[in-house]
Amino acid sequence: MSLLNRSYPLLRNNMANVRLSAPSRCLMNTVNRLYTKEADSAEKTVFPLAHSKYESKQYKLPKWKESLGEFVIGTFRMDMDKIRAGPIAGSYYYSICKEQGLQYENEPLSESAKFFYEQLNLPRTFSEWFQITLLHEWMLFVRMRAMPFKYGRNYQQKLVDKTFTDIELRLFEEMNVKSGSIVDRYLKDFNTQMKGAIFAYDEGFFSDDATLATAVWRNLFGGRKNIDISDLEAVVKYIRSQLYVMSRMSDREFALGKFKFVPANESVKRLSAEEEKILKEQVIKKYENLEKSGVLLPSEKSNLSYTN
Numbered sequence: 001m002s003l004l005n006r007s008y009p010l011l012r013n014n015m016a017n018v019r020l021s022a023p024s025r026c027l028m029n030t031v032n033r034l035y036t037k038e039a040d041s042a043e044k045t046v047f048p049l050a051h052s053k054y055e056s057k058q059y060k061l062p063k064w065k066e067s068l069g070e071f072v073i074g075t076f077r078m079d080m081d082k083i084r085a086g087p088i089a090g091s092y093y094y095s096i097c098k099e100q101g102l103q104y105e106n107e108p109l110s111e112s113a114k115f116f117y118e119q120l121n122l123p124r125t126f127s128e129w130f131q132i133t134l135l136h137e138w139m140l141f142v143r144m145r146a147m148p149f150k151y152g153r154n155y156q157q158k159l160v161d162k163t164f165t166d167i168e169l170r171l172f173e174e175m176n177v178k179s180g181s182i183v184d185r186y187l188k189d190f191n192t193q194m195k196g197a198i199f200a201y202d203e204g205f206f207s208d209d210a211t212l213a214t215a216v217w218r219n220l221f222g223g224r225k226n227i228d229i230s231d232l233e234a235v236v237k238y239i240r241s242q243l244y245v246m247s248r249m250s251d252r253e254f255a256l257g258k259f260k261f262v263p264a265n266e267s268v269k270r271l272s273a274e275e276e277k278i279l280k281e282q283v284i285k286k287y288e289n290l291e292k293s294g295v296l297l298p299s300e301k302s303n304l305s306y307t308n
Helices: 022-036 063-075 085-101 111-119 126-145 149-174 180-206 209-219 229-247 251-255 273-293
Strands: none
Touching (some): 085 111, 126 209, 149 180, 149 251, 180 209
16 A cells, blocks of 8 residues: 555645744844854864763663563563654654754765755755754655554654754754743744644645645745756655655564665666565565564564565
8 A cells, every 4th residue: 555545634734834923033043143153263062862871872781771671571561663663763763864954063064965055055054954854854754654553653753752852952052042932932933844844745745746846945945036946856856766765665664763865866766566576575584584583582573564
């Protein structure tokens, strides 16, 4: 069954044409200036996604904690597909969304960031970074909606929660915004932008490329005039490529964090029916062998399908 048929209904209220209030626009401009301002004598500080050692790639859980965790999970038959939403959607999938448009002072742009800031000529601001991140999160939302409802909804919620937790940290610590009330107002504006963008992208996904291009122009490009049509075409192609790759992944593969965004400078070759059949057979054989082997720990087990 296609992602289109298995997706949730469209959001009820169209908020794609939201206009910020004058105080909010002033606040937006202030934070954007903080984001783009170059510090002449300060060392660059890179803030982690969260100040938790458990999210560090270098952190390893002590063996006794691993054993205790596996015992608890196995004894109480805990639903790992639900628990896994935190570290997969809330940590890994958010990190790969955030990194697409991330830039560091006095460092060259990543290949992904070059696509957005150099090829598409998008402004290098905090609000534009948010729009780039949001675009990638929406693409993940599309795939998450195709998962069984209770799991897909949980994955989406964890991704949204982590997004706003990280933005709040960055506003306080990286952007040096000192007022809690200002941060709250700014987060509300971002939340409004997210709702509007998701509705617009959903409409484009359910309609056609022209409608999707309009949503991209309105959100990613800020509705600016004199936009090169080829840039819109490049973004639409980029979106369709990512969605195609995700649509060819089983629920289990996606839920285990096996997806990575295809770089914008790489093309995606559509598989033939025979190639799809061979790929699916390989995936099924892989997970069948794992389940029969008996080597899977309780925390590694999943009830999600690997045949869809």
